[in-house]
Amino acid sequence: MIFYILTLFPEVFEGYRRASILGRAEEQGQVSMRLVNIRDFARDRHRTCDDYTYGGGAGMVLKPAPLAEALRSIPAVRERAGRGSGEGQEPGARVVYLTPSGRPWSQALAEQAARESEIVLLCGRYEGIDQRIVDAFVTDEISVGDYVLAGGEVAAMVLVDTVVRLVEGVIKAQSLAEESFRQGLLEYPQYTRPAQFEGRRVPEVLLGGDHARIERWRLEQSVAKTLRNRPELLRSRELPSEVAAIMKELEHG
Numbered sequence: 001m002i003f004y005i006l007t008l009f010p011e012v013f014e015g016y017r018r019a020s021i022l023g024r025a026e027e028q029g030q031v032s033m034r035l036v037n038i039r040d041f042a043r044d045r046h047r048t049c050d051d052y053t054y055g056g057g058a059g060m061v062l063k064p065a066p067l068a069e070a071l072r073s074i075p076a077v078r079e080r081a082g083r084g085s086g087e088g089q090e091p092g093a094r095v096v097y098l099t100p101s102g103r104p105w106s107q108a109l110a111e112q113a114a115r116e117s118e119i120v121l122l123c124g125r126y127e128g129i130d131q132r133i134v135d136a137f138v139t140d141e142i143s144v145g146d147y148v149l150a151g152g153e154v155a156a157m158v159l160v161d162t163v164v165r166l167v168e169g170v171i172k173a174q175s176l177a178e179e180s181f182r183q184g185l186l187e188y189p190q191y192t193r194p195a196q197f198e199g200r201r202v203p204e205v206l207l208g209g210d211h212a213r214i215e216r217w218r219l220e221q222s223v224a225k226t227l228r229n230r231p232e233l234l235r236s237r238e239l240p241s242e243v244a245a246i247m248k249e250l251e252h253g
């Protein structure tokens with residue numbers, strides 16, 4: 001899978017590449033992150049990439065021309081741009097614009113994205129990018145949370161990180177099956193050696209070999225944690241009867 005990242009600050013991604021699953025996946029040839037510096041496509045003497053906003057207001061906006069040229073330097077974008085709206089199943093890469101006004105990113109969207117062969121991530125800065133670029137090229141506007149980052153770079157790393165680990169063969173299938181959000185519940189607590197640390201003991205059930213009891217304990221812990229930290233996850237869907245029973249017990253004491 002190829003991630004193209006359009007940014008004014010490609011250097012921001014290098015430390016992340018070195019110290020993450022991404023770096024290993026790149027070495028193994030499963031994934032490739034290609035950094036495209038938007039400034040390389042600015043044609044004036046000062047390589048200007050931003051300008052004042054029409055209509056007035058604080059802040060600068062990324063100019064359309066360098067962005068359009070940077071996008072057209074990617075073959076899979078040229079392929080899609082020649083074919084229209086960006087809705088549906090056209091060939092070519094999806095172009096994701098990272099913006100606080102986008103749709104919320106989620107594990108479900110990461111799972112869909114992991115099935116693509118190429119994705120383009122467009123990082124904004126300042127007040128954002130010229131809307132005509134969104135209209136002409138962008139297939140998905142995505143936010144990573146209800147707060148405003150100084151730019152899209154950190155958000156792009158969130159996307160890459162969540163998708164890379166779902167690309168087949170990058171990490172073990174069992175680790176994925178067990179983790180938070182997979183079954184609509186948050187993950188149970190984990191412990192490692194020693195069994196006693198600064199006066200706190202690992203729960204007794206985990207030290208015995210009774211796998212059925214361990215599974216039951218983990219499910220109870222997951223339900224309790226989800227009720228405590230993210231109750232809306234439990235209210236928004238049909239619950240398996242086992243989970244509903246644990247919830248009842250917890251709610252009634």
Ligand code: ADE
Pocket residue numbers: 098099100124142143144145146147148149150151152155
């Ligand atoms: N750029 C600035 N803030 C952002 C956010 N919350 N999500 C995605 N991109 C952003």
